[in-house]
Amino acid sequence: MANFNGIIEPFITLDDEIRTNLIVVNTDNASNNDGAGGLESEYTRISCADHKVDTCISYVLKKRTREINGIRLPAFYEFEGEAPLVFNQITNCKKAVMATK
Known part of the structure; x- marks a missing residue:
């Protein structure tokens, strides 16, 4: 403050x-x-509109996680292969937010 x-x-x-x-x-x-x-x-x-969009997408599409041999893999979007342009835009928006912080 x-x-x-x-x-x-x-x-x-x-x-x-x-x-x-x-x-x-x-x-x-x-x-x-x-x-x-x-x-x-x-x-x-x-x-921030970008944060709201990310929250909505993350909630609706729900990031998933997997474990292989007891090792937790990074979170991923289950349907990323179905709409690569949408998910590329999500990644780019997150990069834009990080760049401005």
Whole structure:
């Protein structure tokens, strides 16, 4: 929160109505963005569309895991072979998110 407050410090002296309408924060849906130690509730927060798409796809398509000889293999999408372009886009979106972090 200290880093966030440092970034918005130039805007803190603005009129309350202007400040709360001016500052919009883009985050993922993590619960640590709310409540104590999270973002101030006075600011508008919008969720990252890429995170929402990934959550939906991950839930609907459900990543699977397998074990071979007691070794757990990396998670995979069961239907990746059926729609390779869709899954390539998922991979590229995740790379874009990681690159911006």
